[in-house]
Amino acid sequence: MNTLALTEALWRDLTSSLSDERETAGILLAGSADAGPDMTLLGRQIEPIPSDDYIARDAVGLSIRSSGYVPSLKKARGDNVVPIFFHTHPRGRPWPSDHDVKVNEQLADLFRSRADRPYYVNLIVGGLPSRPTFTGQVFRASGGPPEQLHRLRVIGRRWTIIPAADVRDDAAGLLDELFDRQLQAFGSEGQRLISRLRVGVVGAGGTGSAVCEQLIRLGVGSLVVLDDDVLTLSNLTRIHESAHDDVARHKVDIVADSARRIGTGVAVRALNGNVAFEEGAREMRSCDVIFGCTDDSAGRAVLSRLSYWYLMPLIDTGFVISSSNGKVTGLFGRVTTVLPGEACLICRGRVDPADVRNQLMSTEERTRLASEGYAPGLGQRDPAVMPYTTLVGSIAVSELLARLFGIADGGSPSEIILLLHDRRLRTNRVEPDPLHYCADPDNWGRGDEAPLLSQMWPSSAI
Numbered sequence: 203m204n205t206l207a208l209t210e211a212l213w214r215d216l217t218s219s220l221s222d223e224r225e226t227a228g229i230l231l232a233g234s235a236d237a238g239p240d241m242t243l244l245g246r247q248i249e250p251i252p253s254d255d256y257i258a259r260d261a262v263g264l265s266i267r268s269s270g271y272v273p274s275l276k277k278a279r280g281d282n283v284v285p286i287f288f289h290t291h292p293r294g295r296p297w298p299s300d301h302d303v304k305v306n307e308q309l310a311d312l313f314r315s316r317a318d319r320p321y322y323v324n325l326i327v328g329g330l331p332s333r334p335t336f337t338g339q340v341f342r343a344s345g346g347p348p349e350q351l352h353r354l355r356v357i358g359r360r361w362t363i364i365p366a367a368d369v370r371d372d373a374a375g376l377l378d379e380l381f382d383r384q385l386q387a388f389g390s391e392g393q394r395l396i397s398r399l400r401v402g403v404v405g406a407g408g409t410g411s412a413v414c415e416q417l418i419r420l421g422v423g424s425l426v427v428l429d430d431d432v433l434t435l436s437n438l439t440r441i442h443e444s445a446h447d448d449v450a451r452h453k454v455d456i457v458a459d460s461a462r463r464i465g466t467g468v469a470v471r472a473l474n475g476n477v478a479f480e481e482g483a484r485e486m487r488s489c490d491v492i493f494g495c496t497d498d499s500a501g502r503a504v505l506s507r508l509s510y511w512y513l514m515p516l517i518d519t520g521f522v523i524s525s526s527n528g529k530v531t532g533l534f535g536r537v538t539t540v541l542p543g544e545a546c547l548i549c550r551g552r553v554d555p556a557d558v559r560n561q562l563m564s565t566e567e568r569t570r571l572a573s574e575g576y577a578p579g580l581g582q583r584d585p586a587v588m589p590y591t592t593l594v595g596s597i598a599v600s601e602l603l604a605r606l607f608g609i610a611d612g613g614s615p616s617e618i619i620l621l622l623h624d625r626r627l628r629t630n631r632v633e634p635d636p637l638h639y640c641a642d643p644d645n646w647g648r649g650d651e652a653p654l655l656s657q658m659w660p661s662s663a664i
Contacts, residue, residue: 207356216248285319338366357542376538381393407586487571
């Protein structure tokens, strides 16, 4: 499945050109995430065709001098990105005309060669600025017929998935009786939107299992669950759908089994891995949104970078119980939304780089430092109680629904803080540090590169 991911601002720039009665063209520079059968193109910048480079331009066609797009191909090559040729069909359908087909045949080899990329991609945006539609094709250097661009992911204050106009929407065949109560809340189009989502969940413990169960019952399209831990007897009191017979089984397998039992048709991919290592991070690149349900600072740091590099919102969770002499003194929950335009977890102080370094040490070094007091807390188990982890998971899933449907959209805070000991809830937004990676638009949509996420990776043997 081929996806084009855009920020709200880029999608708005593309669709605003539909207000011109003449066709408009340009080059959309995009990073890429090529994950086997799934490819995601990550919009970074629009290079409009200069007005002087239009040879002819009207409501039903255009022609362009090569000087209008060749400089963009040179830029694409220098930035190691994919140049996507786009044009509009204002007030019309986004179907390629016979002329469009010929143009694509003429441009494919040129674009691939000049940009030194294995793809040529075209995009047609049609309709009205208020009701845009699109189609697109991917021509691979390996040959064969062009592949469809199946869907568009748009992220910002609101999130959505838009199927291409020439692709059958598999989410259309919903079981009305199964999702009847949700249809009454969100309508049929809202349920279709939920059913298009590819969601990742990192961590299948107390909070993660609660998130997974709710996503399964909501009927998301597919679920990728990543965790390298097994169920222990002490987990049994807080992990949803687990039973005594599941002790010593991988937590992700328990999630997959529960999805089959629940029977809403959600496809679960259960992965035994850790997102702090490159192999685990690569598995999450095709998701539309990720829930961070790990208490691992190293994993949180990676998830935070994934959000910017792959235009993929992260909903990160945490819950801390403080106690003294057997008495609870504080109940602190957190749901933080990370995406381009918002501060990352490090800028917010939710991830301490020192903790990341400590957690990525070898077992022997970590044990030695913990015993000497230089890495406090490592290897120690935090208190956890099911009602609290479930509550945080529910608020996290509620935040997804709020972003999809504009529920209480005034201001869209990027963090929710729970002070359960005081029965209070707070919200906030934090500006990115202007000198940090999250504030640099050059990092937004970079996609696959070497090394992945522009960082050094620990050996998975640790």
